[in-house]
Amino acid sequence: MANEKEKTEVRREQIARAALDVMARRGVRGLSVAALARSVGLVPSAIYRHFPSKDHVLDLVLDQLREHLLANVEAVQAERADALEALHALLRRHVKLLRENQAIPLLVFSDQIYSGRAERKTKMHAILQSYLAAVGDLIRAGQQARSIQSGVDPAVAAVLFLGLVQPAAILWHLSEGGFDVTRQAERAWRIFAKAMRRP
Amino acid sequence: MANEKEKTEVRREQIARAALDVMARRGVRGLSVAALARSVGLVPSAIYRHFPSKDHVLDLVLDQLREHLLANVEAVQAERADALEALHALLRRHVKLLRENQAIPLLVFSDQIYSGRAERKTKMHAILQSYLAAVGDLIRAGQQARSIQSGVDPAVAAVLFLGLVQPAAILWHLSEGGFDVTRQAERAWRIFAKAMRRP
DNA sequence: GTCTTTTGTGAATGTGCGTTCACAATATAG
DNA sequence: CTATATTGTGAACGCACATTCACAAAAGAC
Missing domain, CATH: 1.10.10.60 (Homeodomain-like)
Structure with missing residues (x-):
């Protein structure tokens, strides 16, 4: 074969x-x-x-996902000085990552994660946490550089940042690819940025 | 028995x-x-x-979910005149619904939806669509009443509205209940409202 | 070249689980 | 009170699927 x-x-x-x-x-x-x-x-x-088992295949997939996410953060940190611009670039990379690996949302939300071995749930949690922490740091840096409002909690905004894409990804799957994630993310970004940007 | x-x-x-x-x-x-x-x-x-089958149990659960979601929309429409206040109340009801039925996010994202019978995926899509449409209508009404900025696309904002809760719900599950969804939703709302409210 | 390790194969095993069915117990109609 | 419909039970069936194992073929060591 x-x-x-x-x-x-x-x-x-x-x-x-x-x-x-x-x-x-x-x-x-x-x-x-x-x-x-x-x-x-x-x-x-x-x-x-x-x-050794099917589970371990998914573990490797998750490892690769973590590396990809963190690589995205490092890339935008390197190429953009302004925090808001970096976040915007990160959003675009995030959307690209999901579009090129359409299974990622399915896997992340699947009961393979939630009903499977506890270690995998923990691993997924750790991945999200480190991504959120990185995004939070980006936002904090923007606040110190006076380009992002100081009133917003970086951790809260980081989670909301994920929300710019997550429902769109779900809709994309439910609609069999008919929903335009890129467009939604771009327009949702404008709303998000309006609230974040310092006047 | x-x-x-x-x-x-x-x-x-x-x-x-x-x-x-x-x-x-x-x-x-x-x-x-x-x-x-x-x-x-x-x-x-x-x-x-x-x-007739296990599938039909989940169908009934989804039917109840749809009714619950739409009932929430009607309730806030009845009790709040201002669109933004109605949206805020809807958010609180949404969080309450998820907290009282912790399985809802698991079910909505599960492969029972995505790998199961095509009809169920369609049904789930229809549920989300009608909820999004209702939220969109709320936003449009707010724009006509001059309390919400006219620049934002109601459909885009409606999807983002879902994003106020969705990542938080995931985190809540991943952290075994340690993540405070209510708090996150409340603070994310402030950011969202800041961008939506008419100056 | 021969010996050992690595990688691939096909058949078999075991298990979890949805579903069916013949039968029993209880409720409802007339 | 009797007949019929409804609801509950326990055993059995069948299927999908992860995993194991003995054996074969190719690669690498020496």
């Missing part, structure tokens, strides 16, 4: 990638070991050469 | 209620027919006296 043998490290990446693809097409529930293997061009049992 | 026989209409309500309870405790994946039956004090097969 496999065209050729591959090193485990290569396969692990392929499998994590395939997991996202399968979930994007068939939903989280549709991610069976069989479907996963088929998508990579392997036989179900071969998955276990590279992962 | 059952203390006594009950009419189907009573049982259906009990079962729908129990479904939310079980999901709140064990997650959506933990909602087995067995767990559901046990929670009502029945034997698994008895569920099928009142519902």
